[in-house]
Amino acid sequence: MVEKISVGLLGLGTVGSGVVQIIDQHQDKLMHQVGCEVKVRKILVSDIHKKRDVYLNGTRLTNDPSEVLNDPEIDVVIEVMGGVETTREYILQALRNKKHVVTANKDLMALYGSELLQTAVENQCDLFYEASVAGGIPILRSLVEGLASDRITKMMGIVNGTTNYILTKMSQEGRNYEEVLQEAKDLGYAEADPTSDVEGLDAARKIAILGTLGFSMHIDLDDVSVEGISHVSKEDLEYGDQLGYTMKLIGLANRTDDKVEISVQPTLVTHSHPLAAVHNEFNAVYVYGAAVGETMFYGPGAGKLPTATAVVSDLVEVVKNMRLGVNGNSAVIPQFEKNLKSPEEVLAKYFLRIHAKDQPGTFASLTSLFSEQDVSLEKILQLPLEEGKIAEIIIVTHNATKKNFENILIKLNDLDVVVEVKSSYRVEGDGNR
């Protein structure tokens, strides 16, 4: 039986400091849970002389990665340094040296998860990454364990705090995207270059990880169709609200028979859906299982202590497994062949907003285009924009294939009566699971 666990940390930024702090402050509780002492032995940093805010309690700082990766005393490597290529090398080396790895790195896991997990299993090591998706929410463990005996058919996640903050403010205060984005930058909720968040790339990495785990099939980042929120207008939110929907950036993974769809897009979610009540920078992942039905996991998506807590939870699992001698469980490796839905197979409701000529026959032209594409309408809202000249027309369809709806979008531009196609969004939350 293992008597003492030594941890090597890669990185001592915000999350790293949180990890050190939690391990230090919860030593008693940790001891009680895993039955032995857990100590941070070495930390890889770029500057060993920099003044640190965290109490290091004798832990040695080093700027030589091999001091951590090749130290035979170190049992577990915790990676909180970020980055992808170098980090991948370090983690591979740690695993080959039979060190278990805990990482909070979604970019790395979305790109190289498959290779890293394979290497971990080959070396009978654990590789855990709970903190990489929705930091404060134990969603990965819940997918693997809690829902173990169910078949997951749908996941929808609000997995990016910055965009949820922006959409919440736009919606609650009737403000424009640019204005709220600027405020979010000023407040530190958005990065100076917010592209990865607002264009949906961050969310795409997380839904790729969720899809891989929930469906047990290897989802590549390239499999995710991605649309961000930078084109979302306050008018879209207002009309959406009138028709009963709240705008959210949703990472979506669904499975019908054995075909899957993985995407990220601004989505109008029915007011009564639990995701619609997830405000500000909070994250939530909604999971539909064939047996269990609807569940949702809500919490902070980022932040020093939430993320560090998830990292330490993973560490606790590693240590338990070490004491049991059962690391490197191969069940974490995807088991099923990936089979993506074509646009003809993706079914959804859509919201469409257009400006059209306010004249007799407009609606007839529109409806004949829709029925030509075999798409029927669920809700229609028409308002005069310029009296007798231009009308604002909003349509919510019944379920349609993505292909047919895209055909409609293309052909709308050829219609004489259409002045401008303003926007279109996917609609979720009433019925489709």
Add this chain to the structure above:
Amino acid sequence: MVEKISVGLLGLGTVGSGVVQIIDQHQDKLMHQVGCEVKVRKILVSDIHKKRDVYLNGTRLTNDPSEVLNDPEIDVVIEVMGGVETTREYILQALRNKKHVVTANKDLMALYGSELLQTAVENQCDLFYEASVAGGIPILRSLVEGLASDRITKMMGIVNGTTNYILTKMSQEGRNYEEVLQEAKDLGYAEADPTSDVEGLDAARKIAILGTLGFSMHIDLDDVSVEGISHVSKEDLEYGDQLGYTMKLIGLANRTDDKVEISVQPTLVTHSHPLAAVHNEFNAVYVYGAAVGETMFYGPGAGKLPTATAVVSDLVEVVKNMRLGVNGNSAVIPQFEKNLKSPEEVLAKYFLRIHAKDQPGTFASLTSLFSEQDVSLEKILQLPLEEGKIAEIIIVTHNATKKNFENILIKLNDLDVVVEVKSSYRVEGDGNR
């Protein structure tokens, strides 16, 4: 290494049939997760000749409990028969015969959990009971594992579907308690005798289980102060709504320093709080951890397949532990001394609705009573009820001790200006954690 797992089932009602169905239909997935065959060998039923809806696949029915409890071939006993005293005997016998136990029985766990867990650990057996609280939500496992490195300071649960359904309908449709209760009975959402649900007893058992696990101290059912919803009026909901609150029956467990409060009561929850968006028969448990901050777990609280899914998840854990040879982990036994808060130590905001004489001096009398008890006011709403005669007065306090607020309730009756104290409720969701 274990090669094949045999399960004995106690009971074949709704949940039992679901368990049999899931084990049968997910044999491949189970095999993949635990690495060996899992088979239901025998089922204890009261009538072995009754026609069953479920495909039994060769499983033997028996009406002799010892056929299950003493069968040396049976590794795991799943208890889904309900009841308390006899069931306790059966489970004790199973554990003493070194059989692991999975139960969905909240009554049993709330009353005898301590004894049963102790017996399990003494016999190196697992005793899991995920399905006993909020069936479709893996909350117990999340408390034990996901939040392992955190210190939980508050839990608030909507853990009774019947009362949440009733309150949702009352609130959304402006209807009376009695009317909605009758409808719930007609629809099968409420039992013919709904006492255990509507008087908060069912919720009390669940919050006792959550408190025990989340705080690692043994909470007895008698430690829970309980108030049901049968006296809640539609006026209370309407005025609550006007002031920004939604009425929910909340099971509450909080901890300040090392003192805890465990209670169940109808509670006005701030609209923006995630619990306020939990509608109809859904359950949710909100957990506040010192490090992770706010998290919430949402899902179905009952139902055949959600409950059966939770049971099978526990079974999967048992089997994994068997294959690892690590059953009977003593970490599930409460570690800390219980220390309940006195009414002087319980701090909360309160909502109070009274009918008072509509005359000069009324408010002065009221406010002097409040300030005498050291309670300050956050919100006040006054409306004429009978012009010039009676006023409807609604007050929301700032934080006050339970003791002081109870003093106010008593002394209000002595005030000349007070016609009737209509209702009072705890308020949660803005600020207190």
